[in-house]
Amino acid sequence: MEVKVVQRPQISMWIEMDKIGRKPSGSLRFDPHRARGQQRVQVLISARLQPARVSNKQRASALEASYNSYKNFPASILESESINGPYDESVILKNKSQEIEPYLSGRCIYLVGMMGSGKTTVGKVLSQVLGYSFCDSDSLIEEEVNGTPVSDIFQLYGEGFFRDKETEILRKLSIMHRIVVSTGGGAVMRPINWKHMQNGISVWLDVPLEALAQRISAVGTKSRPLLHSDSSDAYRNTYKRLSNLFEERSEAYANANARVSLENIAVKLGYRDVSTLTPTAIAIEALDQIENYLKDEEGMSFGTF
Numbered sequence: 001m002e003v004k005v006v007q008r009p010q011i012s013m014w015i016e017m018d019k020i021g022r023k024p025s026g027s028l029r030f031d032p033h034r035a036r037g038q039q040r041v042q043v044l045i046s047a048r049l050q051p052a053r054v055s056n057k058q059r060a061s062a063l064e065a066s067y068n069s070y071k072n073f074p075a076s077i078l079e080s081e082s083i084n085g086p087y088d089e090s091v092i093l094k095n096k097s098q099e100i101e102p103y104l105s106g107r108c109i110y111l112v113g114m115m116g117s118g119k120t121t122v123g124k125v126l127s128q129v130l131g132y133s134f135c136d137s138d139s140l141i142e143e144e145v146n147g148t149p150v151s152d153i154f155q156l157y158g159e160g161f162f163r164d165k166e167t168e169i170l171r172k173l174s175i176m177h178r179i180v181v182s183t184g185g186g187a188v189m190r191p192i193n194w195k196h197m198q199n200g201i202s203v204w205l206d207v208p209l210e211a212l213a214q215r216i217s218a219v220g221t222k223s224r225p226l227l228h229s230d231s232s233d234a235y236r237n238t239y240k241r242l243s244n245l246f247e248e249r250s251e252a253y254a255n256a257n258a259r260v261s262l263e264n265i266a267v268k269l270g271y272r273d274v275s276t277l278t279p280t281a282i283a284i285e286a287l288d289q290i291e292n293y294l295k296d297e298e299g300m301s302f303g304t305f
């Protein structure tokens with residue numbers, strides 16, 4: 001059964017009841033538009049969900065014991081036919097997420113990165129394995145502006161209006177827990193947005209521009225107003241615009257607590273091309289990098305790593 005959480009008054013997202021791990025206090029509402037059997041329940045959250053409390057000592061011993069299951073698989077094994085199927089990747093991801101989850105203490109994970117870097121795709125995978133909810137800040141903005149698509153918001157009200165809404169959404173999310181947030185690609189440019197994200201863990205999905213341009217030109221630029229053009233050479237045009245944006249933003253992305261470099265994952269796994277990396281493999285690396293951040297944060301040293 002799925003549940004809609006509304007942190008009053010305007011933020012809403014669909015989450016699964018069993019993902020919360022504990023009962024939120026709130027009132028239940030049924031969605032009359034959904035068919036029987038698909039019924040979702042809306043929960044109006046009246047109190048913030050309390051994160052699981054884990055002592056530093058517990059963290060130290062369990063992190064030491066937990067190990068990095070992904071890193072322990074040599075690339076040669078990961079690539080062999082017997083283990084390199086989606087099933088095996090899922091097992092690694094599941095184990096890794098179970099190891100990490102208690103140490104997050106319910107903190108939100110904010111995915112930052114360029115348009116098309118996979119924040120939504122990878123974010124959904126991460127939320128599922130961590131038992132977190134997922135929300136996409138662009139969708140929340142659209143919802144707030146009466147379901148107006150981002151491209152229309154830019155056209156009708158201008159980028160400044162959109163950026164103010166983005167900041168407002170991040171401010172509202174900043175008091176929430178157990179959510180993987182896919183932020184808009186430009187959110188990193190306002191220092192106030194980093195302030196709103198500081199209670200959580202920010203993760204930069206660093207994807208080569210060629211791969212971004214390929215992905216975006218494959219699906220079209222209509223929904224991404226900063227890239228949209230009617231040029232016949234969609235790839236070249238997208239690549240050029242992405243390069244300019246990246247030049248302005250790369251320093252800001254580097255502020256994230258953790259960086260997930262697709263080039264590094266490809267090297268680790270012995271792939272020549274980042275386009276073969278699945279969202280699951282990227283999610284595993286994200287958990288790896290989050291683990292590194294947690295260890296640095298705790299100032300712990302692990303001789304075995």
Ligand SMILES: Nc1ncnc2c1ncn2[C@@H]1O[C@H](COP(=O)(O)OP(=O)(O)O)[C@@H](O)[C@H]1O
Pocket residue numbers: 113114115116117118119120121122182215216219275277278279282
């Ligand atoms: N690992 C991946 N490999 C191939 N295509 C991907 C991958 N991750 C995302 N995509 C595709 O790239 C496009 C942009 O992904 P999306 O998750 O929407 O990015 P963002 O939220 O960062 O803008 C989508 O069409 C998605 O299917």
Ligand SMILES: O=C(O)C1=C[C@@H](OP(=O)(O)O)[C@@H](O)[C@H](O)C1
Pocket residue numbers: 113114115116119138150183184185186187223224225226
């Ligand atoms: O990079 C940007 O400035 C933007 C990225 C988009 O989000 P995605 O990164 O999810 O595509 C969206 O917020 C808007 O079109 C502006």
